Amino acid sequence: MKRQSFPLIALTLAAPLLGLLWIGGAADPEAGAMLPWLTLLIVSEFGLILSAVGAVLGVQHGRQQGWSAHRALIALGCALAAFAFLLQLIRWWPL
Numbered sequence: 001m002k003r004q005s006f007p008l009i010a011l012t013l014a015a016p017l018l019g020l021l022w023i024g025g026a027a028d029p030e031a032g033a034m035l036p037w038l039t040l041l042i043v044s045e046f047g048l049i050l051s052a053v054g055a056v057l058g059v060q061h062g063r064q065q066g067w068s069a070h071r072a073l074i075a076l077g078c079a080l081a082a083f084a085f086l087l088q089l090i091r092w093w094p095l
Helices: 003-024 037-065 069-092
Strands: none
Touching (some): 003 069, 037 069
């Protein structure tokens, strides 16, 4: 796998993982979340690492090869997905 394609792969994997967190983590006041708590934490941490690496590699590739709208949107999408995973991780981490 080339480093240039990793941000696109990370963004492609981040979308279903975020959907899994938002649907599976929908809290019912009586029953709790649909997925187990540890599963929610693992998925959010994996998604955060995956998206953060995708954003960093996307920015590095954009600096080296020059920015295009496609590269900028993918890097921005990875950064926003990493932020969303961070918010989910904070939400599910016990205080």
